[in-house]
Amino acid sequence: MLTLQLLRTEKDRVLAGLRKKHFADAAIVDQILELDAERRKVQGINDALSAQVNAASKSIGALMAQGRKEEAEQSKAAVASFKEESKNLSQQLDGIEKRQQELLVQLPNIPHDSVPEGRTPEDNEVVRTGGERMPVAADTVPHWDLVSKYKLIDFELGNKITGAGFPVYTGMGAKLQRALISYFLDYNAEAGYQEIQPPHMVNAASAYGTGQLPDKEGQMYHATVDDLYLIPTAEVPVTNIYRDTITDPKELPIRMTAYTPCFRREAGSYGKDVRGLNRLHQFDKVEIVQFTTPETSYEALEQMVLHVEKLIQSLGLHYRILRLCGGDMSFTSALTYDFEVWSGAQERWLEVSSVSNFETFQTGRLKARTRDESGKTLLLHSLNGSSLALPRIVAALLEQYQTPEGIRVPDVLQPYLRTDWIC
Numbered sequence: 001m002l003t004l005q006l007l008r009t010e011k012d013r014v015l016a017g018l019r020k021k022h023f024a025d026a027a028i029v030d031q032i033l034e035l036d037a038e039r040r041k042v043q044g045i046n047d048a049l050s051a052q053v054n055a056a057s058k059s060i061g062a063l064m065a066q067g068r069k070e071e072a073e074q075s076k077a078a079v080a081s082f083k084e085e086s087k088n089l090s091q092q093l094d095g096i097e098k099r100q101q102e103l104l105v106q107l108p109n110i111p112h113d114s115v116p117e118g119r120t121p122e123d124n125e126v127v128r129t130g131g132e133r134m135p136v137a138a139d140t141v142p143h144w145d146l147v148s149k150y151k152l153i154d155f156e157l158g159n160k161i162t163g164a165g166f167p168v169y170t171g172m173g174a175k176l177q178r179a180l181i182s183y184f185l186d187y188n189a190e191a192g193y194q195e196i197q198p199p200h201m202v203n204a205a206s207a208y209g210t211g212q213l214p215d216k217e218g219q220m221y222h223a224t225v226d227d228l229y230l231i232p233t234a235e236v237p238v239t240n241i242y243r244d245t246i247t248d249p250k251e252l253p254i255r256m257t258a259y260t261p262c263f264r265r266e267a268g269s270y271g272k273d274v275r276g277l278n279r280l281h282q283f284d285k286v287e288i289v290q291f292t293t294p295e296t297s298y299e300a301l302e303q304m305v306l307h308v309e310k311l312i313q314s315l316g317l318h319y320r321i322l323r324l325c326g327g328d329m330s331f332t333s334a335l336t337y338d339f340e341v342w343s344g345a346q347e348r349w350l351e352v353s354s355v356s357n358f359e360t361f362q363t364g365r366l367k368a369r370t371r372d373e374s375g376k377t378l379l380l381h382s383l384n385g386s387s388l389a390l391p392r393i394v395a396a397l398l399e400q401y402q403t404p405e406g407i408r409v410p411d412v413l414q415p416y417l418r419t420d421w422i423c
Helices: 004-009 011-020 027-065 069-104 143-149 155-161 172-190 204-209 235-242 294-314 361-366 390-400 411-417
Strands: 125-130 194-196 201-203 228-230 245-247 254-263 282-292 319-323 335-343 348-359 368-371 377-379 381-389 406-408
Touching: 004 011, 004 027, 011 027, 027 069, 125 294, 143 390, 172 194, 172 254, 172 282, 172 294, 172 381, 172 390, 172 411, 201 204, 201 235, 204 235, 204 361, 235 254, 235 282, 235 361, 235 381, 282 294, 282 390, 294 319, 294 335, 294 348, 294 381, 335 390, 348 361, 348 390, 361 368, 361 381, 381 390
Parallel strands: 194 254, 245 368
Antiparallel strands: 125 319, 201 228, 254 282, 282 381, 319 335, 335 348, 348 381, 368 377
């Protein structure tokens, strides 16, 4: 969440950032600042009243000791009147601050200076590409045909049990999921990320802390009786571990990784873009999360990008890394890199990871802090990334490694799957 201090001191930078993100209601900034001016005015009046209350209260005892009872009673009446007026002013302040907060949470994060201009995915900047693009054979087929042929995933059964977007993984398909999750977690742990197994549901405070509420309320599944939300990503519960905490600087940076199922209500269009594993309502993902000092967060972001890049390289997939333009970034992000892998069978790029720096946008909501050298508290920076999301990785692996004899298992997965072929 953006701070009042930022709006007061760097209004022009905030407005420029909102324009880069193509935020349509920048007038909210002026509304917040007008409320801030009103709040300061009311607070000044209330502070003056409090001083009068204190002065009058002190005089009552002295007047009584001098036998000036009538004047003392007058002072008591004045104190009562001042207190009533102060109560009304306090209520007015509460209303102003509540309205300020309602407006502040509507403002997205300000993009980093390196974020390119643009509105759509076509405006994203290709940072680099890697891996070999394998030639597409005449008999190459998309993954939705492969999973049916080798009985790996049953989409119709999932539709019967729950609905569209909830597949059932069977046999080697289920084992492939487990192998990928184990490999990703081991890879992250070896790089110094502590493994976490968090809850798969969170309360509203947690969803608010990472920015899912109020921005993405319609995209989350809500258990209304208990007012809990199924998580859209492990980022939400893992990041909230440090809500309302002050971390010793010696413990930084904090690195965590977690596997969870993810649940998203987001609706998609029809066609190949959402067919098969391309878009699901429930899917598996391994996440990495970091907390750092403000001075080191962009160095940490680059390290996370390299970490995910090497993971994709180990799977032997052709990939590219994109720096997202302002119009294609998330509400909470200051800078995001997307990873896409090439699907030869579908002749399109498939997004498999996003790695982002949120700076203080989340930690301001979370009150996740540390201390500087003087002992003063300051907000941490939070970062997260997919390492990796499974559905499109599975799609790309099946399509790239298909042969007439079956699907060859990448070398790094063979110890986990305990075979070198799916056939």
